[in-house]
Amino acid sequence: MNFAEPSWLLAFPAALLVALLAGAVGRRGRERRLARLIASPALRSELARPPDAGAERAALWWFAGGCLCLAIALARPYLASEKTEVKRLGIDVFIALDLSRSMDAEDIRPRRLEAAKAAITNFVGRIAGDRVSLIAFSGEARVVAPLTFDGAALGHVLKFLETHSVGKGGTSLTAAIELAADKARQKGLETCALILVTDGEDLEGDPILTARQLRERQGLRLFTVGVGTPSGAKVPIREPKGRVRGFMKDRSGAEVISRLDETYLTKLAEAGGGRSVRLGPDGAGLASLLDTDLREIARTSRATAIAERVEIFEWPLAMSLALFACAAIVPRHAAIRQ
Secondary structure: OEEOOHHHHHHHHHHHHHHHHHHHHHHHHHHHHHHHHOOOHHHHHHHOOOEOHHHHHHHHHHHHHHHHHHHHHHOOEEEEEEEEEEEEOOOEEEEEEEOOHHHHOOOOOOOHHHHHHHHHHHHHHHOOOOOEEEEEEOOOEEEEEEEEOOHHHHHHHHHOOOOOOOOOOOOOHHHHHHHHHHHHHHHOOOOEEEEEEEOOOOOOOOHHHHHHHHHHHHOOEEEEEEOOOOOOEEOEEEOOOOOEEEEOEOOOOOEOEEOOOHHHHHHHHHHOOOOEEEOOHHHHHHHHHHHHHHHHHOOOOEEEEEEEEEEOOHHHHHHHHHHHHHHHHOOOEOOOOO
């Protein structure tokens, strides 16, 4: 058995020591409080039920076992499955997802952001064997998943992204492009591509100039995936529980209509040496980039053996809960004296 995060195993002795100290302090505190209430030692001995030594030891062993199993669960034990051959394109892909407020528009059901996330999840599942990184951006850009072969982990991160996940408001395609280029430069990547998944509204910088310069300087190929429709839709304002309480308005008080700007996205993709597609039903547009463009620019196409791991943390976690429950229900006091 292997562990994904073995450092958690060191938490077992620390947790057990803290628990023992807390128990000792608690017992002394109870004894002091009882002494203040009942001055006579003989009367205290007569009325108070003394702890059962055997039960105390049993509870301690149950608790220690629970701590050990919990530490094992947190260390994420896993079993390595058999290696499988997968086709690797030999390309590293950065996917930049627009998290601006306009991605809440519902001209694509259930809304733009949900449709984009579903398409990216499917895309990552199909590109197994190549590394993918996820960048989230609105007014600024952040790497929320570094380059990884682990599509399941990236999909888990993707599920929790919302239009409020990046603190700064607005939309800056330039920030996303520059961040991807910076990470590619740091890693010394020779063949990589950036896919911008966005509705095309840009409020800051000059992304077309940036894309052209980075293509010439680093060879970064840029593709755009348009999310939304040219006719557009209103941008809802949602409460924390998801209920719509109104729609975004401009400075004049008119409701904002967010539209997909395909012309702009096409110019941006051409400047970056790539192609622009609309997201399409079930993310067909994003999938088409993998089937055509990415395969053409890939450095190699070879079979790679990858061993996927099967995590089994649920078993020690369930065992720890059972042991903690046993420690809690063990009767620790002798019967009241008659």
